[in-house]
Amino acid sequence: MILMKPTYSIIGPGRLGRALARAIAASGARVAAIGSRRRVRLRGLSAPITLDPATAASAADVVLITTGDSDITTVVDRILSSRNSLDGRVFLHCSGILTSDVLEPLRSRGASIGSLHPLQTFPLPPPPPAIFHRTTFYFEGDTKARSAARRLVKRLGSSLHLLRPGDKILYHAAAVMVSNYQVAIFDGALKLLGRCGFSRADGRKMLSPLAARTTKNLTARDPSSALTGPIARGDLEIVRMHVGQIRKRSPDLLPLYCQLGLQAVAVARCRGRNRRLDEIARTLRGAAG
CATH class of the missing domain: 3.40.50.720 (NAD(P)-binding Rossmann-like Domain)
Incomplete structure (x- = not known):
């Protein structure tokens, strides 16, 4: 009792x-x-x-x-x-x-x-x-x-x-991905902005509204609908430009960018098959080594 x-x-x-x-x-x-x-x-x-x-x-x-x-x-x-x-x-x-x-x-x-x-x-x-x-x-x-x-x-x-x-264990892994790894991704983005001359404090101010808006979008809709940016648009040239600059100026972050990009391709494919997405995936796999 x-x-x-x-x-x-x-x-x-x-x-x-x-x-x-x-x-x-x-x-x-x-x-x-x-x-x-x-x-x-x-x-x-x-x-x-x-x-x-x-x-x-x-x-x-x-x-x-x-x-x-x-x-x-x-x-x-x-x-x-x-x-x-x-x-x-x-x-x-x-x-x-x-x-x-x-x-x-x-x-x-x-x-x-x-x-x-x-x-x-x-x-x-x-x-x-x-x-x-x-x-x-x-x-x-x-x-x-x-x-x-x-x-x-x-x-x-x-x-x-x-x-x-x-x-x-899988439940906990999901929580780690959305919480702890989000912090790691944010830190990687701050490092890229650091290569552009921005301080970490300025970088946080720049990225925080974007991160907050993305989180808000995810609470309201499925990831396939919340995804925006070059991969969602199938913009291969922008992805190639990203890969080139990251390889040149911050090569330690290139594997992370490519792996996350491949996951974004998988999300974008939920909207339907797109030949440009196949090309983006090949580019990212090749860059990741």
Whole structure:
């Protein structure tokens, strides 16, 4: 049975842990304890901080493990070594790639387990609790843990979707591509502008509106409709000019440009077969080596 107003503990007050702790407290629920490897100051939170994850786990009905992926098993071992009763408690880790199997030893001691991952990026300082209003959580685990996760997500003003355990790695790879690799692409574009004499600060000002508009377009339509530029138009000569200048002035970025260009060709082909796209693809493959 899940309590109508469960208490929560956070183990791992990093970027996500801090954001969740603040959002849970702002929702009116009680954060009973925060488990940390070292003493930290968390503004706006009155929850006691403990260096012992077992103490944090025993203080609440629902325990959120928000450590790095490689630390989750260590946390589990520390909790198990305490010999505290885990009956009725729910443990949710927030890794985007690991399944709830990593928490299986806790289930053998009476706990319910699951993985609950918010598909969002969390900067420092922690964003306001409203960030979760635009965030979807993805869950896999047992039935009781799912009920607890659904209740928490609803409290945060978010939505919950179920994920099959076997899909988590590809799910995480997709998130990395759209978030982390977008940063890498942006950095590559800044380097090209740097070859033109622009500072990185000026480059960010130049490119940020374009990046924001592209993201907005992608939220409203399919990539095949959002794609613009020379490949969408089948403009082979411009692609050749790009390749020539990048090879001459920033050759380290040529493989990235070509690989992304080939993916853009695949997107553009969704609109229909175009002989110019075949020529562009041959040019990009040849330039990439």
